[in-house]
Amino acid sequence: MRQLMSGNAALGEAAVLSGCTHYFGYPITPQNEITEYMARRMPGAGGVFIQSESEIAAINMVLGASAAGARTMTSSSGPGMSLKQEGISYLVADELPAVIVNMVRGGPGMGSIAGAQSDYFQATRGGGHGDYRTVVLAPASVQELTEVVPMAFDLADKYRSPVIILGDGILGQMMEPVDFDGLVRPPDYDKSWALTGAKGRPAQSIYSLIFDVKLQEEKNWKLQRKFRLIEQDEVRYETYLVDDAEMIVVAYGIGARIARGAIKRLRDEGKKVGMIRPITLWPFPMKALRELAKSVTDFFVFELSAGQMVEDVRLALEGEGHIHFYGRPGGVVPMPVELYRIISRHYYQAHADGDRKQP
């Protein structure tokens, strides 16, 4: 059944339908509706809701609940995500599943409360201390949350690692029609590693302290092997009008929604512009971009930041192609027409440049 819901509320409902039984969170705009939705919804669903005293407490409650075998989630934004980073590092080290939502707002510092994409680095580079990555999923519509949320819980359980959903204030607060009919609750995974009390089995423990550096290195390589596996198997992206494209826009989340509007206008004028929208920001669709670079020379990266994902595009293209960039940091959201004008200009320039290498 289709209903009109905000992204934040839909995310909460999708989490409950995905089997999340324990939610811990601390209010921060623009994600308060998640916390409020869970406060209303969890008791009736037989779950647990706690408004924690801080984001630090929330992420550590998540860690405890996960260690005890529950499917668990927390959500936050900007400053709150910074506070969660120590806990996320421990979740990775302890190999504990959890879903962490960041409805990104403009930073740095207190920043703005408007939607932005300024936490790409924090999300995709690990964010906390130590040598690690987390899967980062970037939904672009309220309906897509019904796919991304169960996927997040599934990947977290499958790889025993925290998964980050990187939305933004716009996605969180905009109302769109959504139906949950297609949402499939992820399967339950073996959790014999969970701490349940040593009844009928030897005592077991969960910890990340390893004084012996050789063993610590081994543990690190074990995590890295897991990350390589994720890079190999879990890349997700969507392409839009790329087949005949001469310029490809790279944008994610709400940025991709704006870019779609711009591309429609460009196409109306016969400009051959397409788009690739990474759904997993880590692992980043490196191969897909390299593949596109075989037939396209110009890539236009658009982000609601001063330029973060553009670094991954550079890494992916390994010097191939020309990379154009347009970004608006701080929470400013350009209209599709603004982006259309900028892309047009770059499109003409690209055509005017005689030195374009023909692929």
Added chain:
Amino acid sequence: MKTVYARPKLLKEADFHYCPGCGHGIINRLLMEVIEEMDLQGDAICVAPAGCGMLLYNYFEIDVIESAHGRGAAVATGIKRVRPQNLVFSYQGDGDLAAIGTAEGFHAANRGENITVIFVNNGVYGMTGGQMAPTTLLDQVTTTTPTGRDAGLAGHPVRICEVFSQLDGTSYLERVAVNRPAAVVKAKKAIKKAFQRQVDGAGFSLVEILSPCPVNWKMGTLEACEWIDEVMVAHFPLGVFKEVPC
């Protein structure tokens, strides 16, 4: 021949890493004795701290999770809310509970979480080499109070039992010590009572244990035990601070 004392079966055969004269080993042993006597081995889940108690999983034959520094009460909250039937306790030092983790301890207490905090007050940061803790006494010399703790500069020693006793969520708070055999017997009783209250669903309980740290106090082991009675107890009086009938 009558056995008057035996190593608790739940205490693994491993050697403690604790320094000579340290109270952690005694407290570790008491915990395992109590859990064994209460037959809670299959239910107990311990949250170990960052601090000298961080290797508890090497010693305890029960489930143990290590917590980030100070977050023990939040981790214990998460576990307990998933498994309300289990005995869940955090083991925390004074830096862990009374400095970096004050918020988590305070609010777990205030929510009346049905968990137990074993709070080891040794007046210093043992693990990191004897720096000032929030519980360091005035004029006490540590590596970060080289001329003694000065209230004007570093504030006053924090009394957790007294502070927590003001919170409506707390159900049982007692301060004990492990510096003399009679005190150790009392400490064991307090731990047992706290665990029993958790089993009975009474809510948040905390046992604060004054514990010698001769190496960082720069004292002999006996001298450290005497110092607890002669100096520490004056600021941290022993006794029950709260016992809500249940």
